[in-house]
Amino acid sequence: MNAHLSFEDGWKVLEQGILTCSKILEGSTGTRPTVAEYMNCYDCAYRMAVQTTSYCEEMYNGYRATLAESVRALVLPHLMHKRDDYLLRQLEKMWSNYCIMVKCISGFFNYLDRCFVEQRKLPCLEDTAATSFFSTVFSFFSHEVSEALLTLIRQERDGSNVDMDILMVIMRGICRSEVKSFMRNAVVQDTYAYYSRKSSEWIVQYPLQDYLAMVQDCMEKETMRLISYLHIPEGDSTELCLKVVSAPLMQMYDSYAREKQIGGQLLLQTYKTVEDDLLARCNRLTIDSGVDNSSGSYME
Structure with a gap:
């Protein structure tokens, strides 16, 4: 029967295996443990998990902390002094290498x-690894990374050619991590601001039925866009769109229509048939009348 393996002794073995794999982060994809080294690490972790004094929790926490330290040491330096597309390209490269290392x-x-x-119903190791990566990156570069991602989303929305592969790879990684809530809020707020600006432009630029x-x-x-970027169910995406797309656009419509009536300029009768049909459909997309219509309420 195998003797008891202390956490300190066992973790030294595992750390050495992790150190070997961490060279993948720097692009050395050929640097991996040998079969013997791999099995030694696996057997070590297994023993520490099943022996009478189990170290499962310690290994789980050590895994998360060691990966975060690898990101601080080997990823962050590559992101320094980079902005916009250059930052995202480097981030995508490091994240792709990191995924190989984590596997x-x-x-x-x-x-x-x-x-x-x-x-224990804990996040799986791959999701924990994603959190170790993106939480560490965002702790230093949250503004730079989020603004670069939001800029790409705006450009894609406006019909510009953007590198969708980079955008989707990074967003998928973020959505596996605990940074997802931060990025979701950023996307929601930016989308609301976008359509608030567009509403004032479009209301004077286009006929009301258009x-x-x-x-x-x-x-x-936007429903499909949020599903794709934030990896959320269609129902959740539709609900978000009610708050950040339909609400500001329909508020502007209602305000404009009231102003036209107050000024005695009734809507042209030629618009009426088309307008009634479209307005009925759009009203089904608006928020319940009991919800506060102030702009702040749509950001909650």
Whole structure:
């Protein structure tokens, strides 16, 4: 029967395996543990998990902390003094290398992922690794990274050619991490601000029936956009779009229509048939009348 393995002794073995794999972060994809080294790390983690004095929690926390330290040491220096597209390209490169590294390291802790994590209902090792990466990156570069991502989303929305591969790879990674809530709020706020600006432009630029048709079109496109970027169910995306797309656009429509009536300039009768149909559809997209219509309420 194997003797008791202390956490300190066992973790030294695992740290050495992690150190070998961490060279992948710098692009050395050929630098991986040998089969013997890999099995030694796996056996070590397994013993520490199943022996009488189990160290599952310590290994889980050590895995998370060690990965975060790897990101601080090997990823952050590559992001220094970079902005916009250059920053995102470097971030995507480092994240892709990191994913290869994590796939290798997670194999050491396979038993931990299958048993301890599932029993405790903790984030799986891959999601924990994503948090270690993006939480560390955002702790230093949250403004730079989020603004670069939001800029790409705005450009894509306006029809510009953007590198969708980079955008989607990074957003998928973020959505696996605890940074997801931060980025979701940033996207929601930016989308609301975008359509608030557009509403004042479009209401004077287009006939009212065209404006209402644009509300419907924007709702449909933004619903799919938020599903894609934020990895949320369609129902949640539709609800968000009610707050950040339909609300500012329809508020502007209502305000403009009231002003026209107050000034004695009734809507042209030729608009009426089309308008009634479109308005009925758009009203189904608006928030319940009991909700506060102030702009702040749509950001909650």
